[in-house]
Amino acid sequence: MSSTHTPPPSRYASILRPDAFAGQVHIVTGGGSGIGRCVAHELASLGATVVITGRTQAKLDTVAAEITEDGGQVDTAAFDIRDEDQVKAAVAALVERHGRLHGLVNNAGGQFPSPLQMISKRGFDAVVANNLTGGFLMAREVFNQSMQKHGGAIVNMVADMWNGMPGMGHSGAARAGMVNLTKTAAYEWSGSNVRVNAVAPGWIASSGMDAYGPGMAGVIRSLKDNTPMKRMGLEAEVSAVICFLLSPGAAFVTGVTIPIDGGAPLNSPLYPIADHAPAPTFDGFHRASQPKVLQGL
Template identity: 55%
Template sequence: MPYNSIFRPNLFAGQTIIVTGGGSGLGRCTAHELRSLGARLALIGRTQEKLDQVKEELGDPDTFTFSADLRDEAQVKAAIAGVLAWGGRIDGLVNNAGGQFPAQLKDISLNGWNAVVANNMTATFLVSKAVYLGWMEKNGGAIVNVGADFELGNPGMGHNGAARAGQTNFTYTASVEWAHAGVRINSVIPGFIASSGLDRYPERAHDVLRNVKGRIPMKRHGTESEIAGAIVYLLSDAAAYVTGISLRVDGGLHNYGKSSFYEVPDHDRSKPFNGFPLYKPPKVLE
């Protein structure tokens, strides 16, 4: 079954787009939607087997895959050089790769702190810089960074909050410094999304992940397709005058987090959008 995108066919025909972390979860779904809209895809991630599986799902032998640790500058440069040797251009970049784990600040080791900061902030910088210098500085393009909400702090995952704050601030800075080159750079800030990434959290976090929908004004988890749709919009010409923003896709969770005097009634009025025929809910939510 084809991806049921709300965007017009061939929206990205003739364009080459990189998706990091393209082997699972949000990256996998975004790759499927972009391919359905005519993009040539380069998938970069840590596990070659996962990238190859998504390539097979896409049914496109032209899809480029490259296994790399995006925290390592030499590997990042090799990956981007590989994309350019294969595709000759880079029109769009989705910085989706990342990772974190729940822990209180007092329990986070220096290695754990550094790993999360490198995964979620440094990798975004390294890949974006390599793409900018390798192609976009002379040719323009669009970059979308997939982050996480940090503005109210991130109790229980302070290393992730710090990393995502830095990632978003990098987005704001680059949107100004790179505007003269015709480069737009924005962030998508997902809320609690029913993606395979939830299954990587330890069992002690499962009840929180299941029950969090009670704290969300829309009273449900988001779908992978709802994040992919936001990414596609920001990559598209419809967002030609949009740069340096953070687009929250969180069912209203951020704004509700500030409220002490209002409780959203239980309801089922928010209907999810799911255009991805291969989607399966994470086991933790079954």
């Protein structure tokens, strides 16, 4: 991975104009690390007041300090998206503090690797709550408390699960549910001028990869060999699509899920990927860091 990187910019180098979200308020759940952290930085660099949420205040404070140091506007809210009462109260407090909510990025989630036969009901329920129920609660409350009256844009996070999700069946089921929920919300909420879309990242070199432990290191390091682009994606390549979907440039885009996966689902055992150099990257995130599991490759 490191051989394909160019030197990082001195500040976030977004493809959008610097004032694209000036005067707007955008929520990013799970903004204390990984892709959520990157999205929060990009939105702030584009003029938004970004609200990062998560369960751990210390992680949020770290990212908030980065954004502030870079000259951006940021707020934090620590709560559990899986708890309905906490979500209602947190969104109400944000509306009271900031007024209209222009955008929501339902980024928070999490899962663990396991074959289906080893997943307990408790484990299955926890992953569905992380990746589906929590996103539904956030979207519903942001709609009910702000966007129903003022309009807005929502981007949900799913995953590359189009061919099933062996080893993470609980997450695949939840993500497939979110794809369908995205379509329903886009239709039902269109009358309030609310657009709802989703992104489906594939193998992204993000800090989340370090959460799987040493047993998965070999698999993670080999993922780049299984995409037509011969590399993993970068956080900034996901953030760029999310920010576009939140922007006026996507004013006629709703109810869709955009894969960001380097073409990985196209793999065919009948036509192996040609051996070639990794495709060029787009890395506009000036504070990006490579996951520990990929360092030295």
